[in-house]
Amino acid sequence: MKRILLLLLVLMSCAFDAQINLNIGSTNVGSAPVSSFFSYSYVQQIYLKHEINSNAAGNITGLTFYVDPSATIADSSAWTLYLGHTPKAAFTSGTDWIPVSQLTQVFAGNVTKSNGKVEVVLATPFAYNNTDNLVIAAKENAPSIDINNFDEVFRVYPYIPNSTLYYKGDRELIDPASPPGGLRVGYKSAITIAGLTAHVTPGCPFVLYPSNNAQYIPLSPALSWQAVLGASSYKVSLGTSAGATDVINQQVVNGTTFNLSPSVILNRDTVYHLKVTAVSANGESAGCAENTFKTIPPIPANDTCAGALSVSIPYTYVQSDGMSSTNNGGFVLACANDGMNDGLWFKLIGDGSKYSIKVSPSAISFDPKIGVFTGTCGSLTCVGTRDNGGGGSSETMTLTTTAGTEYFINVGSYEDNVDMPEDAFTITINPI
Structure with a gap:
C-alpha cells in the first residue's frame, strides 16, 4: 500500500512539474500576449516546435505570462485565448492571420496578476501534437486601458522576424474571424507552458541566414541562427548533398554566427545543405533539419x-x-x-x-x-x-x-x- 501511495505521489509530482519555460527572465516589454496600453487588441504568436522542444506530444494544461511587477493590468484583464497548430514559422504580412476556424478557444474570462505572473489554467487541455508549431492567440476585450510607467508591460523576448502579429486600437472590439491588418514584430511573450516536458538535450537552432531554399547567396556568406536556451555552443556542417559534410564538418562555434570568409569560398551556381545543432552539458540537439540554398550564378557574359x-x-x-x-x-x-x-x-x-x-x-x-x-x-x-x-x-x-x-x-x-x-x-x- 505504501509503495502504491509513493508511486502516486511521484506521478502527481511529475505531472505538477511538467512545464516548459521560454525566456521567463526577460525584462523587455511588448504588445504580447495582449496590449495593456490600448483598449482592445488581438495578438497571434508562433512558437516553433524546436523552440518548445517537448519530449513528446501532450496536453497543454495552462499558460503563464510574465508582467512588470510594478504594473497594473486591471483594465486589460478580459481575455479570450486560442491555441492551434501551424506549419508556418512566421507571418508573411500584416494580414496573414491564422484563421480562427483553425484555432481552439481554450479560455474566456478575467485574468489576474500575482507576483509578476498571469497564470491561466485551461479547463479543457489542448492536445499539442509536437509535430507542428504552436499558435497562441489572445483577444483583450476590456474597453479601457492601464496607465503604467511603460506603455506596454508584458514581458517579451526577441526571436526571428515576424514571429508575432498584432492589432491594437481604441475604437471597437476586434472580431478574430475578420481581424484588420496588423503589425508584425520579432518578439514573443516570455511564457511557461504547463503540461509538456522539455527534452533534456537542447532544441534545434532556427537558421536565420541563409533561409531555407534561398537563392543568389554570395560565395562567402555569414551564417547565422537563433540562440537556443541552454546551449553552450553550436556545431555547423555544410555539404554539397543531403547529409554531406564535405565543405564544413561539425565546426564548433561559440556564438550564433559563423563567417565563411576568408577560409571557405563556395562555388557559384551550386546547391548547398546546411545543418546547425545546439550543444549543452546534457548533449546535442537531435533531428535538426537541413537548410538548402543556392549560390549566385556564373559571372555574366557582359561583365567586362x-x-x-x-x-x-x-x-x-x-x-x-x-x-x-x-x-x-x-x-x-x-x-x-x-x-x-x-x-x-x-x-x-x-x-x-x-x-x-x-x-x-x-x-x-x-x-x-x-x-x-x-x-x-x-x-x-x-x-x-x-x-x-x-x-x-x-x-x-x-x-x-x-x-x-x-x-x-x-x-x-x-x-x-x-x-x-x-x-x-x-x-x-x-x-x-
Whole structure:
C-alpha cells in the first residue's frame, strides 16, 4: 500500500512539474500576449516546435505570462485565448492571420496578476501534437486601458522576424474571424507552458541566414541562427548533398554566427545543405533539419566592357544574374570627378537619333548608376552619367547619338571609389 501511495505521489509530482519555460527572465516589454496600453487588441504568436522542444506530444494544461511587477493590468484583464497548430514559422504580412476556424478557444474570462505572473489554467487541455508549431492567440476585450510607467508591460523576448502579429486600437472590439491588418514584430511573450516536458538535450537552432531554399547567396556568406536556451555552443556542417559534410564538418562555434570568409569560398551556381545543432552539458540537439540554398550564378557574359551586349532598338534586357558581376576593371573614371563601379556593359551603334535609357533595379539594396562612353574599352571618353535616385530607384538618361559612333553603356553601382555589388535589373532603350 505504501509503495502504491509513493508511486502516486511521484506521478502527481511529475505531472505538477511538467512545464516548459521560454525566456521567463526577460525584462523587455511588448504588445504580447495582449496590449495593456490600448483598449482592445488581438495578438497571434508562433512558437516553433524546436523552440518548445517537448519530449513528446501532450496536453497543454495552462499558460503563464510574465508582467512588470510594478504594473497594473486591471483594465486589460478580459481575455479570450486560442491555441492551434501551424506549419508556418512566421507571418508573411500584416494580414496573414491564422484563421480562427483553425484555432481552439481554450479560455474566456478575467485574468489576474500575482507576483509578476498571469497564470491561466485551461479547463479543457489542448492536445499539442509536437509535430507542428504552436499558435497562441489572445483577444483583450476590456474597453479601457492601464496607465503604467511603460506603455506596454508584458514581458517579451526577441526571436526571428515576424514571429508575432498584432492589432491594437481604441475604437471597437476586434472580431478574430475578420481581424484588420496588423503589425508584425520579432518578439514573443516570455511564457511557461504547463503540461509538456522539455527534452533534456537542447532544441534545434532556427537558421536565420541563409533561409531555407534561398537563392543568389554570395560565395562567402555569414551564417547565422537563433540562440537556443541552454546551449553552450553550436556545431555547423555544410555539404554539397543531403547529409554531406564535405565543405564544413561539425565546426564548433561559440556564438550564433559563423563567417565563411576568408577560409571557405563556395562555388557559384551550386546547391548547398546546411545543418546547425545546439550543444549543452546534457548533449546535442537531435533531428535538426537541413537548410538548402543556392549560390549566385556564373559571372555574366557582359561583365567586362569587351563582352558588352549589342543593343538593337527597341531594347529590353533583364539582367537576372547582375549580382554575379565583378568590379574586374576597377572604377570607371572617364568622367572627371564622377566615377562608378565597373558593372554590366552594353553597346549601341549611333544613328543620329535620340534615345531614352532606363535602368530599373529589382532590389531596394541596389543603387544603380548609368554611364555612357565612347572610344574603346581601354580608352573610354565620357558622354554622361546619371544617378539621381537612391537604392531601389530607377534611373533614366537621354542620349543623343552621332551616326556610326559606338557607345558603351555601363550599369554599375553608384560609388566611385568603393566596390559595391550590383544586382538584378531591367534595362530598356527606346527612341524618343
